[in-house]
Amino acid sequence: MGNQEEQLNALSDIRNMMDRSSRFISLSGLSGIFAGLTALIGAYIAHGELKKYIKGEYGYGVDADVEIEANLFKLGICVLLIAIAGGFLFTLRQSKKKNIRFWDKTAKNLLVNLAIPLAAGGFFIIFLLVNHPNSFGLIAPSCLLFYGLALINASKYTYSDIRFLGICEVILGLIAMFYIGYGLYFWAFGFGILHVFYGLIMYFKYERAK
Template identity: 40%
Template sequence: MDQKDLINQIGQIRSLMEKSSKFMSISGLSGVLIGSYALVGAFVGYTLIYGFDSVFGYRDNYVNSELVPTLIFIAAAVLVVSVGTGYYMAKQKAKKSSQSVWNPTSKALFKAMAVPLLTGGILSFILLYKENYGMIASSMLIFYGLALSAASSFTFKELRWLGVLDIILGLLALCLPGYGIYFWAVGFGVLHIIYGLIVHQRYEK
């Protein structure tokens, strides 16, 4: 065995070790669907708040408190459908590879996401209680981005970039709260779709 063959074998072993330590069952197409759900939810929420024929632009008035229960229901529905879609498609992808969707790596991934997601969720409910609606979109984006960045060590590297971009959008939304719903739609909708297409193209074809 010459040196070139030895280097190739070492590279293959390293690649196998990296794959075995990462959760690769996340479906790129599920990212596309989840982003689409977010865009639909953002559109419905926007029309409820501002009306179907309203002009897009900066908003000084964010939300009527009477609409809050309806908006929470829409957000919860998007979350439940998104989580369900992600889990189902990950399970199907793992099944094709004769793997379990719930393994030590996926457990580590969800543990990494848990603290920022729970913190962001609690903060959002506090902001709702305080009727500080203008900061909710920014806080959700920032903590979701932190969760994705933390989880990226256990799965596709592209997830880190999605997290970083969501954090940037969240900070911009914090500076420009009147555009919060637009930043929210881009972060949870458009970027998810782009991320899903990239993952599908690179790893699933």
């Protein structure tokens, strides 16, 4: 009986070592919650700016269009940087807690596979803004689609739960294409509520239970 238990423990240790070598397991659920809350705050601020634009507080004409687009773009960059910073800190904390390296080959593979679709989506959105100003309503669906594809592409290097989040983002982006005027709400749901929900699942599944 003792030998069998030792063999099971040995197999468990081997499996854990294989997981650590092939998957990035330092990803924290708290980073998802933080990113989601940051996105919801950003969406709330953006909604307020759009209300000002509709009321004419930005003025009218091309200058008003350029100003609201610039403000929303700057807001989006701020939300992205804050979410990335929070995700980095929470993931670093999780890595130290598990006593594993934060930056290794698996982390590099995860980042590369995540960055390729995101970079493609970024260039596509910039192209829309520069060459087709009237296609502003396609930005939110495009963000959701390319972000979802990035998560699916990177999911093989981390928890499989990321893949399901990516699929949800892609589906939401496709639906948003048919409701152009409601892009901000889809954006808030995809980057805000889904992230919080995913983060809670990850936290209780992989962190809280440990």
